[in-house]
Amino acid sequence: MVPNAPPTAPIQRPVRLAVLLSGGGTTLQNLLDEIAAERLEAEIVVVVSSRAEVKGLRRASDAGIDSSAVPRKSFSDGTSFNDSLHKALDPYPIDLVILAGFMSLFEPREKYRNRVLNIHPGLIPAFCGPGFYGERVHRAVLESGVKVSGCTVHFADDQYDHGPIVLQEAVPVAEDDTTDSLAARVHEAENRLYPEAIRLWTNGQLTIDGQRVRIRR
Numbered sequence: 099m100v101p102n103a104p105p106t107a108p109i110q111r112p113v114r115l116a117v118l119l120s121g122g123g124t125t126l127q128n129l130l131d132e133i134a135a136e137r138l139e140a141e142i143v144v145v146v147s148s149r150a151e152v153k154g155l156r157r158a159s160d161a162g163i164d165s166s167a168v169p170r171k172s173f174s175d176g177t178s179f180n181d182s183l184h185k186a187l188d189p190y191p192i193d194l195v196i197l198a199g200f201m202s203l204f205e206p207r208e209k210y211r212n213r214v215l216n217i218h219p220g221l222i223p224a225f226c227g228p229g230f231y232g233e234r235v236h237r238a239v240l241e242s243g244v245k246v247s248g249c250t251v252h253f254a255d256d257q258y259d260h261g262p263i264v265l266q267e268a269v270p271v272a273e274d275d276t277t278d279s280l281a282a283r284v285h286e287a288e289n290r291l292y293p294e295a296i297r298l299w300t301n302g303q304l305t306i307d308g309q310r311v312r313i314r315r
């Protein structure tokens with residue numbers, strides 16, 4: 099029995115999401131746009147940032163969503179940082195926690211075990227883990243000479259970019275790619291993949307079997 103196993107039948111809509119971010123919030127914006135376009139039956143109930151004064155927090159307040167900063171640099175260790183993150187989430191009814199460009203480690207603990215999704219701008223288990231985020235991923239991909247990159251949505255555990263993989267999408271690396279052009283191509287795929295993974299979870303279509311996620315279509 100998987101603790102907090104994904105639902106096996108559709109859950110009550112709208113699914114209630116908490117979004118954790120650290121920067122510009124383009125992932126948050128994509129989810130807001132999907133919700134507004136009625137392609138995603140979700141409500142973002144709270145946004146928490148690990149950095150103060152980032153654009154992602156402005157996007158949240160522009161959308162009328164409760165938001166706060168729990169700056170990672172104000173804490174000497176990960177445990178006290180996570181205590182404060184959990185405290186910021188506690189007052190809200192949350193079905194699923196969405197890591198959206200969250201550059202610190204969120205510990206799901208018992209409360210959110212198997213209820214945290216992350217998106218990574220690479221094909222896990224390559225080019226991921228501590229230090230691999232945002233543009234750094236795309237630079238490492240280009241330097242390595244691989245011909246394919248992509249993005250991954252996975253259940254997050256308490257290691258960076260780690261946990262059972264829900265969806266991956268590959269994108270080609272072009273001969274003349276720069277980090278910006280590759281990031282833009284990957285981002286386009288991310289914008290499709292993350293809402294799709296949330297829909298699958300909400301529809302009760304996911305089962306976790308060890309490190310594998312099985313999808314009922």
Ligand code: GAR
Pocket residue numbers: 119120121122123124125126154198199200201217218219230231232235259285288
């Ligand atoms: C996205 O490309 C996401 O994959 C990446 O941050 C970007 C979102 O930032 N996440 C990671 O690298 C996690 N390891 P934004 O939503 O703040 O624009």
